[in-house]
Amino acid sequence: MSSIQDVAALAKVSTATASRALSRPEMVADGTRKRVMKAAQQLGYQPNVLARSLRQRETRTIGLIVADILNPFHALLAKGVQDTAEEQGYVTFLFNSDEQPEKEARAIDTLRGHLPQGLIVVPTSGTREHLKTLPNLPVVELDRVSGNPQASTVTVDNVGGARAATDHLIGLGHRRIGLIVGQQDISTAVERQAGYHDALKAAGLSPCPELMRSGQHREDDGSRAATELLSMPAGQRPTALFVGNNEMTVGAVLAARELGLRIPEDLSIVGFDDSRWAQTMLPPLTVIAQPAYELGVHACEQLFGLLRGAGRPAHLQLSTELIIRHSTGPPHRS
Amino acid sequence: MSSIQDVAALAKVSTATASRALSRPEMVADGTRKRVMKAAQQLGYQPNVLARSLRQRETRTIGLIVADILNPFHALLAKGVQDTAEEQGYVTFLFNSDEQPEKEARAIDTLRGHLPQGLIVVPTSGTREHLKTLPNLPVVELDRVSGNPQASTVTVDNVGGARAATDHLIGLGHRRIGLIVGQQDISTAVERQAGYHDALKAAGLSPCPELMRSGQHREDDGSRAATELLSMPAGQRPTALFVGNNEMTVGAVLAARELGLRIPEDLSIVGFDDSRWAQTMLPPLTVIAQPAYELGVHACEQLFGLLRGAGRPAHLQLSTELIIRHSTGPPHRS
DNA sequence: CATCTCAATGTAATCGTTTGCAATCAGTTT
DNA sequence: AAACTGATTGCAAACGATTACATTGAGATG
Numbered sequence: 100m101s102s103i104q105d106v107a108a109l110a111k112v113s114t115a116t117a118s119r120a121l122s123r124p125e126m127v128a129d130g131t132r133k134r135v136m137k138a139a140q141q142l143g144y145q146p147n148v149l150a151r152s153l154r155q156r157e158t159r160t161i162g163l164i165v166a167d168i169l170n171p172f173h174a175l176l177a178k179g180v181q182d183t184a185e186e187q188g189y190v191t192f193l194f195n196s197d198e199q200p201e202k203e204a205r206a207i208d209t210l211r212g213h214l215p216q217g218l219i220v221v222p223t224s225g226t227r228e229h230l231k232t233l234p235n236l237p238v239v240e241l242d243r244v245s246g247n248p249q250a251s252t253v254t255v256d257n258v259g260g261a262r263a264a265t266d267h268l269i270g271l272g273h274r275r276i277g278l279i280v281g282q283q284d285i286s287t288a289v290e291r292q293a294g295y296h297d298a299l300k301a302a303g304l305s306p307c308p309e310l311m312r313s314g315q316h317r318e319d320d321g322s323r324a325a326t327e328l329l330s331m332p333a334g335q336r337p338t339a340l341f342v343g344n345n346e347m348t349v350g351a352v353l354a355a356r357e358l359g360l361r362i363p364e365d366l367s368i369v370g371f372d373d374s375r376w377a378q379t380m381l382p383p384l385t386v387i388a389q390p391a392y393e394l395g396v397h398a399c400e401q402l403f404g405l406l407r408g409a410g411r412p413a414h415l416q417l418s419t420e421l422i423i424r425h426s427t428g429p430p431h432r433s
Numbered sequence: 434m435s436s437i438q439d440v441a442a443l444a445k446v447s448t449a450t451a452s453r454a455l456s457r458p459e460m461v462a463d464g465t466r467k468r469v470m471k472a473a474q475q476l477g478y479q480p481n482v483l484a485r486s487l488r489q490r491e492t493r494t495i496g497l498i499v500a501d502i503l504n505p506f507h508a509l510l511a512k513g514v515q516d517t518a519e520e521q522g523y524v525t526f527l528f529n530s531d532e533q534p535e536k537e538a539r540a541i542d543t544l545r546g547h548l549p550q551g552l553i554v555v556p557t558s559g560t561r562e563h564l565k566t567l568p569n570l571p572v573v574e575l576d577r578v579s580g581n582p583q584a585s586t587v588t589v590d591n592v593g594g595a596r597a598a599t600d601h602l603i604g605l606g607h608r609r610i611g612l613i614v615g616q617q618d619i620s621t622a623v624e625r626q627a628g629y630h631d632a633l634k635a636a637g638l639s640p641c642p643e644l645m646r647s648g649q650h651r652e653d654d655g656s657r658a659a660t661e662l663l664s665m666p667a668g669q670r671p672t673a674l675f676v677g678n679n680e681m682t683v684g685a686v687l688a689a690r691e692l693g694l695r696i697p698e699d700l701s702i703v704g705f706d707d708s709r710w711a712q713t714m715l716p717p718l719t720v721i722a723q724p725a726y727e728l729g730v731h732a733c734e735q736l737f738g739l740l741r742g743a744g745r746p747a748h749l750q751l752s753t754e755l756i757i758r759h760s761t762g763p764p765h766r767s
Numbered sequence: 768c769a770t771c772t773c774a775a776t777g778t779a780a781t782c783g784t785t786t787g788c789a790a791t792c793a794g795t796t797t
Numbered sequence: 798a799a800a801c802t803g804a805t806t807g808c809a810a811a812c813g814a815t816t817a818c819a820t821t822g823a824g825a826t827g
Contacts (some may be wrong), residue, residue: 102783103785104783115806119806122785148547151783154783174503212480212481212482214434381715437814447777450776461775480813483813487781487783488813488815
């Protein structure tokens with residue numbers, strides 16, 4: 100790799116002038132600038148980002164930690180962030196916490212040494228604690244919130260979404276509606292459960308703990324929870340399920356199939372988060388859709404706001420949309 | 434952020450000693466080492482990777498460019514690479530080419546300035562050209578090959594996989610077997626087409642151009658191609674399809690449904706690449722499964738081999754596996 | 768006791784940029 | 798002609814680490 104020294108030598112100027120010719124063209128005489136440009140071109144010169152960042156104390160990188168890159172929702176978040184960052188000339192360091200606080204801690208530690216100028220994180224239960232090692236870094240929490248008062252947040256209206264899902268089921272005539280959500284230490288699970296509660300109460304139904312399950316976010320937790328709920332005796336078994344995230348929804352659908360329940364005749368299902376899987380499964384799934392890519396974009400924009408010195412943390416909430424497909428219908432008489 | 438200067442000052446030693454205490458403990462007296470360690474601890478010292486890399490001319494980072502992070506296959510590749518790199522203390526810069534050579538060129542340019550020690554890339558048609566700007570960088574091509582003689586490659590046995598898929602269909606009694614693959618400038622598409630050819634020839638069937646379609650890798654290209662093939666008059670219409678990648682397979686399945694064809698009664702389908710979607714669609718899809726995560730792991734290991742100076746490029750080919758589910762069956766008499 | 772050895776530490780150069788400050792020089796202005 | 802201006806350019810100091818080389822001093826050796 101050729102350095103700016105080489106360029107300067109070839110153009111017969113000092114490194115200072117070479118540097119200025121490339122990054123502050125207006126400070127340099129026309130002829131000189133052209134000579135330097137040409138030299139740079141000839142040598143295929145590419146500035147060494149490390150040296151530049153070191154000197155300028157500005158790396159033009161941001162960190163991004165998602166909880167599960169294999170989950171299409173998170174992949175979309177990541178793409179939204181990364182595309183937006185790139186537009187602004189920023190490079191994204193992408194890490195995966197795999198929902199494990201320890202892995203997240205490691206990612207944060209690694210990140211620290213690379214001096215990102217900001218961090219976007221889909222928090223786990225450990226995030227609030229881990230972020231204390233980065234006291235002055237602008238942080239945006241994405242999709243979930245950790246309770247850290249310093250951080251900006253970009254989320255969806257989980258309560259409203261869950262409420263809409265549950266209302267939809269109630270409107271179809273369901274009275275025993277099961278709930279399956281993720282871990283109780285993740286904000287989205289709690290909020291979606293709250294929306295479910297609200298809807299039941301508003302309809303004069305009393306939330307019943309036996310119909311509610313929570314677990315990890317994984318497919319098999321969803322499948323286990325659904326199997327439990329659906330194995331209840333006929334009169335007590337829920338006639339509909341609201342499942343709080345896409346992975347668990349897959350599990351729930353498979354469990355229902357396993358038990359020979361027809362959807363929607365024997366069981367209605369609403370999932371949270373749309374996906375191609377939801378669109379193409381049979382029957383196509385009724386869902387609460389989230390603007391995943393836009394969440395990522397907005398998180399990144401929020402972060403750039405903070406970088407430009409928009410002092411106080413902001414909280415942006417996007418809305419969700421109920422998409423009615425064919426996995427929901429009136430309950431079977433039983 | 435505190436620097437090694439701060440640590441040195443607090444421990445009352447020179448920066449040289451502080452540095453040694455932290456990275457070459459054996460060179461430093463016990464007592465001093467402890468003092469330095471403690472000081473580092475107290476200040477929450479984290480070495481500045483930029484400065485270190487600049488001095489050591491070794492960044493401990495690698496670049497990874499995948500073609501489509503939203504495609505679960507690529508997400509798995511990425512995870513395999515990243516997990517493996519992390520184990521070795523390397524950080525991965527992940528970029529997305531979105532199958533566009535220009536985006537890939539930009540990614541490579543950005544990467545250059547960050548001085549990665551190696552690059553893993555899922556090539557597009559432009560890769561061979563773009564890599565010329567990085568003449569001395571160890572490169573591993575993943576999943577596809579660009580024809581660059583410098584690069585190591587980690588791929589699957591596409592010819593064999595496609596042959597197995599086609600043989601399976603032939604074995605079931607199909608004679609008019611349609612082929613849908615990606616762009617002809619991507620090695621995997623070409624190889625899978627070759628495998629399909631081989632199988633037909635070996636069975637004494639003559640490959641028929643009207644039954645073969647290629648397009649971009651996207652779902653709608655698959656759907657368009659399938660619609661064309663399946664709209665042929667009854668006697669000419671293929672009774673089975675072999676589709677060369679996961680995205681296009683989705684499109685093909687949806688097109689078949691759209692046309693009211695039952696799978697596998699009216700149409701058998703074999704896809705390339707297994708996925709959750711393939712497992713859970715109805716009926717579950719017969720596929721050629723690829724070890725996606727392992728591909729990523731091996732690519733990373735190959736790269737580390739090159740970094741440690743294993744001079745010549747190596748070529749690793751993993752095998753695929755035919756998984757017979759329920760999307761394939763004997764042809765309907767017609 | 769002089770000398771040698773070797774472990775422990777310090778001094779200062781280095782990596783490749785950017786940038787504050789000083790120097791140069793041509794063209795005005797007085 | 799002296800002094801001033803302002804546009805170009807160069808010199809050298811940073812940024813924060815690592816490391817070649819020099820220094821120190823304590824114990825071993827003759």
